[in-house]
Amino acid sequence: MTCHYRCGSQCAAPVANRSQNAYFGDVVRGVVSRRGVLAGLVGLGVAGAALGQAPAARAAAGDPTPLAAPFDPGHQVDFSAIAPVPAGSDSFDVPAGFAWAAVLSWGDPILPGAPEFDFDAQTPEAQAGQFGYNNDYVAVLPLAGDEHRALLVANHEYTNEELMFRGFTGSDEATDEQLLTAMAAHGVSVVELRRSSARAPWGYVRHSDHNRRVTPATPFRVTGAAAGSALLRTSADPEGRTVLGTLNNCAGGTTPWGTVLSGEENFHQYFAVPEDLEDPALARYGVTGSGRGWERVDERFDVAVEPNEPNRFGWIVEVDPYDPASTPRKHTALGRFKHEGATVSLAADGRAVAYMGDDERFDYVYKFVSKERFREGDRAHNLTLLEEGDLYVAAFDGDGTEDGRHDGTGRWIPLVTDGVSRVPGFSLERVLVHTRLAADTVGATKMDRPEDVERNPVNGRVYVACTNNTQRGTEGRAGVDEANPRPENKDGHVVEITESGDDAAATSFWWNLVLVCGDPADETTHFGDVDRSLVSPISCPDNVAFDSVGNLWISTDGNALGSNDGLYEVAVDGPRRGLVRQFLSVPAGAETCGPVIAPDGSVFVAVQHPGEDDEATPEAPASLFPYDGSGQPRPSVVQVYRA
Numbered sequence: 001m002t003c004h005y006r007c008g009s010q011c012a013a014p015v016a017n018r019s020q021n022a023y024f025g026d027v028v029r030g031v032v033s034r035r036g037v038l039a040g041l042v043g044l045g046v047a048g049a050a051l052g053q054a055p056a057a058r059a060a061a062g063d064p065t066p067l068a069a070p071f072d073p074g075h076q077v078d079f080s081a082i083a084p085v086p087a088g089s090d091s092f093d094v095p096a097g098f099a100w101a102a103v104l105s106w107g108d109p110i111l112p113g114a115p116e117f118d119f120d121a122q123t124p125e126a127q128a129g130q131f132g133y134n135n136d137y138v139a140v141l142p143l144a145g146d147e148h149r150a151l152l153v154a155n156h157e158y159t160n161e162e163l164m165f166r167g168f169t170g171s172d173e174a175t176d177e178q179l180l181t182a183m184a185a186h187g188v189s190v191v192e193l194r195r196s197s198a199r200a201p202w203g204y205v206r207h208s209d210h211n212r213r214v215t216p217a218t219p220f221r222v223t224g225a226a227a228g229s230a231l232l233r234t235s236a237d238p239e240g241r242t243v244l245g246t247l248n249n250c251a252g253g254t255t256p257w258g259t260v261l262s263g264e265e266n267f268h269q270y271f272a273v274p275e276d277l278e279d280p281a282l283a284r285y286g287v288t289g290s291g292r293g294w295e296r297v298d299e300r301f302d303v304a305v306e307p308n309e310p311n312r313f314g315w316i317v318e319v320d321p322y323d324p325a326s327t328p329r330k331h332t333a334l335g336r337f338k339h340e341g342a343t344v345s346l347a348a349d350g351r352a353v354a355y356m357g358d359d360e361r362f363d364y365v366y367k368f369v370s371k372e373r374f375r376e377g378d379r380a381h382n383l384t385l386l387e388e389g390d391l392y393v394a395a396f397d398g399d400g401t402e403d404g405r406h407d408g409t410g411r412w413i414p415l416v417t418d419g420v421s422r423v424p425g426f427s428l429e430r431v432l433v434h435t436r437l438a439a440d441t442v443g444a445t446k447m448d449r450p451e452d453v454e455r456n457p458v459n460g461r462v463y464v465a466c467t468n469n470t471q472r473g474t475e476g477r478a479g480v481d482e483a484n485p486r487p488e489n490k491d492g493h494v495v496e497i498t499e500s501g502d503d504a505a506a507t508s509f510w511w512n513l514v515l516v517c518g519d520p521a522d523e524t525t526h527f528g529d530v531d532r533s534l535v536s537p538i539s540c541p542d543n544v545a546f547d548s549v550g551n552l553w554i555s556t557d558g559n560a561l562g563s564n565d566g567l568y569e570v571a572v573d574g575p576r577r578g579l580v581r582q583f584l585s586v587p588a589g590a591e592t593c594g595p596v597i598a599p600d601g602s603v604f605v606a607v608q609h610p611g612e613d614d615e616a617t618p619e620a621p622a623s624l625f626p627y628d629g630s631g632q633p634r635p636s637v638v639q640v641y642r643a
């Protein structure tokens with residue numbers, strides 16, 4: 001069910017990247033020493049490499065990891081790890097001493113006139129004024145210098161109609177009302193939060209002038225060199241500069257100037273494509289299916305009617321949550337692919353650098369570097385930073401596994417610099433609109449579904465969550481390389497990048513795998529410098545975040561170890577480097593998204609698709625999360641705080 005609704009069953013479709021793109025990752029190069037960082041690394045658990053110690057079994061519930069104290073360079077959130085919760089358990093689990101509360105749930109009214117959530121009385125109009133479905137990215141931003149007020153921004157990736165409507169039997173039979181309600185449940189929400197004291201949990205403000213819904217009907221302004229391109233023009237928008245809506249918004253990022261970015265990910269699934277249409281550019285993006293029935297209520301989703309409409313999705317969008325009247329933007333300078341998200345850091349000279357993953361098996365990691373520099377206090381200027389700059393794609397060159405480490409050097413290969421295409425045979429517009437095709441030609445490294453890519457504000461290194469790729473190394477598919485070392489990779493791994501000169505704008509880097517995820521009993525796993533017996537099992541890393549002392553936090557999607565998904569703290573420096581400790585576990589059928597580790601040590605997560613199970617229906621739900629008496633599972637943003 002998750003496959004069908006979230007990503008249009010892209011795993012069941014042919015691999016989109018069928019390019020013969022060479023594997024530079026296998027090239028053996030000299031070892032690059034990075035300030036002794038290498039010295040602390042232990043043997044990787046891969047074929048032919050030295051293996052760590054045999055792990056001790058650590059599966060019993062209620063067996064907290066006793067590691068908080070002995071090595072401790074610092075925790076922002078002081079907790080004892082929880083044990084994994086068996087898959088299918090309908091519970092939300094937090095460490096001893098913590099409590100949780102849903103801050104906002106699907107259907108909560110946030111705009112004037114919106115009714116209370118009523119599962120049996122949904123309408124498109126009601127939904128357009130209510131919190132949307134399947135929250136993913138979460139940002140919590142300060143408001144008015146008041147520690148008791150904040151703005152919450154969440155996006156709504158996709159809908160699961162079989163859990164939203166009784167008796168739903170597929171999009172072919174869906175009513176127009178159902179189709180339009182599901183459409184309105186997509187997009188972005190901005191909602192004011194308040195709390196009564198610094199120790200109290202947050203609640204949301206139903207009647208706030210800050211509240212906003214962005215839906216598939218909201219106009220977006222297209223920016224960058226592809227704005228106005230013939231590839232973006234439609235009958236409704238002959239200028240190619242205004243797009244209605246944003247779709248399949250997955251992860252995101254919060255910029256230093258206080259806006260929120262969101263990635264348009266599996267947009268391909270909304271389009272109905274004629275069966276006999278063969279278009280390599282559409283195929284490279286998986287736009288080959290029969291759609292979700294949306295073309296019946298809005299013909300722009302029929303590729304036979306509007307062949308360019310798919311080109312208007314697959315972008316990074318920017319929303320200014322502080323200005324509810326602002327027009328959100330789609331930034332073509334950041335390229336078009338199945339954007340997981342984008343996270344912005346500042347380079348040494350003040351340019352804005354956006355790190356990005358293209359979340360599909362065998363796709364790539366990208367980076368954008370703005371032309372102009374960030375100016376402290378000049379928000380109007382900073383709001384333009386993502387409209388023009390250079391675009392790169394990553395190559396991870398391994399130095400061989402004889403050293404017992406998965407590591408090597410890397411290159412940011414230019415696709416666009418100084419406003420000029422650097423890809424032979426591709427115009428600037430085509431590099432930006434058909435970015436995947438351009439990247440195929442320059443030797444980028446095919447990765448195992450790169451999702452969040454984010455720079456640690458404390459140690460300056462960049463972390464890439466590669467969720468999984470069970471087709472790696474299978475017949476007719478790309479084989480393993482040093483950066484994607486496991487065949488049929490079901491548990492994923494995390495790449496750590498050190499940019500040359502510690503400058504985010506660098507064009508070369510050093511990398512290593514800080515985590516090779518899975519059951520610690522699996523000798524192919526690797527956890528930084530720590531003994532495998534000490535860590536929480538972790539599988540399918542998806543979103544990453546950092547706390548104020550530089551620990552990496554990872555939320556997971558698709559645990560392949562027989563447990564529910566969760567949120568994990570990972571030390572990345574000092575003797576605890578690689579120590580994974582599970583902080584929370586989400587209910588049956590859910591994935592964990594959008595972690596925010598707030599400065600006060602409270603934690604926000606999005607609980608996405610609770611109760612998503614092939615057998616589940618509204619009459620027989622697989623989860624009742626957030627256990628609010630509605631009798632149905634409701635995707636929700638949750639706050640976890642010290643009890």
Ligand code: FEO
Pocket residue numbers: 157250251265340359451542
């Ligand atoms: Fe929507 Fe890449 O997860």
Ligand code: CA
Pocket residue numbers: 398399400401402403404405406407408482
């Ligand atoms: Ca190596």
Ligand code: CA
Pocket residue numbers: 250251340451542543557
């Ligand atoms: Ca994701």
Ligand code: CA
Pocket residue numbers: 542557591
């Ligand atoms: Ca995911």
